[in-house]
Amino acid sequence: MLTREGLLKTPIRHIDFTQHNVVPLVDAMRDMAFSARDLARAADIAERMTRDPECGIILCLAGSLISAGLKKVFADAVRFNMVDAIVSTGANIVDQDFFEALGFRHYVGEEKLRSGMFDAELRELHIDRIYDTLIDEDQLRICDDTVRQIADSLEPRPYSSREFIRAMGEYLQTHGVKSDCSIVYEAYKNDVPIFVPAFSDCSAGFGLVAHQHARGDAPKVTIDSAKDFYELTQLKIQNPVTGLFMVGGGVPKNFAQDIVVAADILGHEVPMHKYAVQVTVADVRDGALSSSTLKEASSWGKVDLAYEQMVYSEATLAVPLLLGYVYHKGAWKGRAARRWNRKLEPVGVA
């Protein structure tokens, strides 16, 4: 019989790219074929972004990446100044990273659970499943409620998701980070903006709905997704050379690509994203955005053709190799921190 104790036993451990010098391995893949060659070329492009002193780097995250053990990879990318902004789905940032920063963990689920045969039992036990990974639903409710408390504490007005997530970083600063690393907190400390364009579509949504419900007709916090778009576009206008490092597709991919067009609409001619890398297993033949090639994005005037590379791989295999390569090549050591949150405060807050 399944029990909570038996199920929530082995926590997910986050891989640490500083511990694995993958440069020789990735270099050895350069003149192979298929995904290995693509991965090596993508690593080159990612590394080139960090060496380009003019380039602002935007990290896009979709899929359950943090619960899968990639938290430290992205937190370290922020810490080592390899990333200037993040655009993500809500789950990665709130349900998973902020959740762990509150002291909770994700757990390794045994193989048989993937069959789906035990999901009714898991529900009874208040355990949520992400493919092969388990979460304590009761802890997730605490995470939802923490978002509500943060919303309650803010001045009622429309916020970009970036502003709200910055407030979540501040909350961690005040209340303590109960995890050895956190993307939200690392981004807060380094003034790296995090955008979640569909912010109510995650644990934050539950907290915000509770907040708005409690406020009734009184003034309340609202989340203005147009403001997100406006802010990210401002960054593109102020820092025209940009590179995208995308894991998965979905809203973050589309949103970050679109700022080139948005800048144009605001009357600023900016170049397309100069560099673009995407790691995905999505199949191009369904015509969906997640799988659309970066070449296709260039027909839209969004991504330049010179330095773009798709890598066809599940993220847990490819991302440690890619960002580990960039880390160990060391070009980030000379990069100027952009601290874009500071640039946005006049836009976002004042």
Place this chain on the structure above:
Amino acid sequence: MLTREGLLKTPIRHIDFTQHNVVPLVDAMRDMAFSARDLARAADIAERMTRDPECGIILCLAGSLISAGLKKVFADAVRFNMVDAIVSTGANIVDQDFFEALGFRHYVGEEKLRSGMFDAELRELHIDRIYDTLIDEDQLRICDDTVRQIADSLEPRPYSSREFIRAMGEYLQTHGVKSDCSIVYEAYKNDVPIFVPAFSDCSAGFGLVAHQHARGDAPKVTIDSAKDFYELTQLKIQNPVTGLFMVGGGVPKNFAQDIVVAADILGHEVPMHKYAVQVTVADVRDGALSSSTLKEASSWGKVDLAYEQMVYSEATLAVPLLLGYVYHKGAWKGRAARRWNRKLEPVGVA
């Protein structure tokens, strides 16, 4: 040499499920194997939703479905009272459906364009590509600008995307629909709410950014994605028995599933979604939400296990068969229209 005239010649034609009685074909698939059997079972579940007098039906749309020729399928699903609410990505609703309602069209791209070798040329010609389909970028800019005009015309305050899309339907009512059918307009006439949780992540975003930029510090229209979540949750509370018909995954899938939990957080114990069908080609093994099984969703307490079915197929093949089956079985004839927009007005507008 590619020319605009040569490229924008053959418009996409939308399939009309009323013209194809697929019931015998789908019935013949029931005792086959693999996707055929799954499709027949999904058709049964979809049909069962329409026969269940208590069930409110939520249609979720992700991927480039309207540009692919499925507009009339979904517009007719609204017209024939087979759907009570829609949750979608922005592209389907604004860039594609509303765009066509303004009198513009999508175009069949020749096969060689898929290679990506002509994307730089397409950009020069102001033509955007979605895999095998072409769009006149100049017309898309008119669509963006129409959204801006609508925003300019509205009272400055936070809106749910649903409220804004309703205003888009009203715009079509006033200015005329220049297409033989439109989801936005059909939904407007039938009081069917449309939610786009990442509303700024599409043509609407461009219009809203322009609106907000022009307003500067003056009061402006904002898009409150939390309000979307609140409204859809209210519908679940008022109409506890629900079914999901999902095409693709992404934000719409997650958002619609989540309202079960949101209702709980607001203190209302509601049943899980009783019926759920998803058409997708996403692969379960990357652990992402788009591909997560509906069984997995039941561990989260979101989807019931009795009537759920995934169909592994690209949407243009499976959706006409599925919704055509429901149409020709005719159970919608006796369905009471829910006209949920009317229920939401006190929440959303008053």
Place this chain on the structure above:
Amino acid sequence: MLTREGLLKTPIRHIDFTQHNVVPLVDAMRDMAFSARDLARAADIAERMTRDPECGIILCLAGSLISAGLKKVFADAVRFNMVDAIVSTGANIVDQDFFEALGFRHYVGEEKLRSGMFDAELRELHIDRIYDTLIDEDQLRICDDTVRQIADSLEPRPYSSREFIRAMGEYLQTHGVKSDCSIVYEAYKNDVPIFVPAFSDCSAGFGLVAHQHARGDAPKVTIDSAKDFYELTQLKIQNPVTGLFMVGGGVPKNFAQDIVVAADILGHEVPMHKYAVQVTVADVRDGALSSSTLKEASSWGKVDLAYEQMVYSEATLAVPLLLGYVYHKGAWKGRAARRWNRKLEPVGVA
């Protein structure tokens, strides 16, 4: 508890394309996008093959297609003279079609069996599983043994798989076909050759191993796969205009494509395959042959570029639409039967 009676209850029913006039449906897909448009174009090419009086049509089969309910589709394609030769994996021809011709059936497996959680139980019950379909292992052993009997009855010498499968058709003629249709038997009656290049990799292999083992050092039946290749190449030389209709990839796809080169090596300059259609879900990015594009095949001088189309779909959905379209367009009515087995007898047997 699972029982044999409970599991082996609902037989797979084979779809009958003569009963479903899909022409209007496929025509409606022609100006859609993605798989629908590709399918319509593939249907056009498949239909064009049957209208071309010079074209010999080779059907290639990989994947568990017969057990999935497509037996009658392919048997009727032979019966209605829409196909001149078949290249297949062994499972389709021996384990599945010949098996059913012996009076056995495939069975619908309940959904939960796909989880893999019951496979140990199935093994105990002598039931084999193909994803969602079940087979009585004891009946399969009878099929193996029938192959052995046929081998025992033949003059000991090297045979092409085609010769052996023709002997299987003769066996059915003599002993009676215990199924309403059979590819092996229909091909036998119409002198349509069937090639299985990896003939020992299926139920036939078990029968042949038993035969060879019993014979010991005495003369025995052997299966010469080079002879298969030689024979199919002869057909290409004698009938230079050819079209391929491929379901799945694997050995049959490669084998049939290669005869263009083999003819060249034998000193005959023959044209590439003029028409080629493939239905598959394999992903091009792993570089494997099954998923390789038909354009790639043209770099090898195997497939012409003018009339080739990949259709990205699981076979049970796409194949009835494609071959149903060809059937209902009716061009096969005027086709001359090629009766290629008669051409091969001097090569194969004398």
Place this chain on the structure above:
Amino acid sequence: MLTREGLLKTPIRHIDFTQHNVVPLVDAMRDMAFSARDLARAADIAERMTRDPECGIILCLAGSLISAGLKKVFADAVRFNMVDAIVSTGANIVDQDFFEALGFRHYVGEEKLRSGMFDAELRELHIDRIYDTLIDEDQLRICDDTVRQIADSLEPRPYSSREFIRAMGEYLQTHGVKSDCSIVYEAYKNDVPIFVPAFSDCSAGFGLVAHQHARGDAPKVTIDSAKDFYELTQLKIQNPVTGLFMVGGGVPKNFAQDIVVAADILGHEVPMHKYAVQVTVADVRDGALSSSTLKEASSWGKVDLAYEQMVYSEATLAVPLLLGYVYHKGAWKGRAARRWNRKLEPVGVA
């Protein structure tokens, strides 16, 4: 303009797992999720096979693996006694490994060639394309012809593919290996049998067709695929504990799994394959064998459930990690060489 010189410039380089100690990296993946965790578990199982003194290890290869830069990985697996038999598609063994042993190379194709837009030009230049990799067709014809010469030199009778491939190893021994490593040659030296169940479906087929054509009615070399099956089954009977390391699916996967049943048919009760690992990107939902789970194989009595693991990854990424892990763990150092070719000679030749 494309030229042969420009295209055939950068040879594929084969990754060398002895140079990359991936043990810490793979260990760090063990408590992550998705493919990373699966890969670590598969590495454990692969390593366990080499530590089990009773276990004979069968390597199964499908897909264009050698041309992709994995030749040295598999040749070293033979050299370091990590593998006791190989079952493969013909392309890997003949067109790619033997081809390189004759002194030829595969070449890195520029990115734009993948578009398929240049395949007609490539054909004119006698250059064959495998996705992103190029081959000199004229050199491939020399490879075909070398197979013909070997066939001409052999006593006319039915051969298993294993016997023929052993003769190819002998040819390399006599004429010299013009490559720094070769699977065929390494296997020859170490008495490791290589089986190619669809042996005529590759460059060997061209050579054999030419041989048989030249011989006309005179005695000739034939390839008996049933003998392959018989021989591999004998090995299972003599060494009942076995493990499968499978890259891709197709005929090699099915063939190697089937020997458990074949042994039973010959009256020997042998255990199922005790260990099984498969690396693939094939999708389980099309029901085909390549993607069928190893659990499904256990319903057929072929693979044990205790130690089986699928890894969802393109091979060039996963295989160096998996076999590199096994190499650096070092358990192969104590393994007894099985030299199975010596056991088969009485069966195969005498």
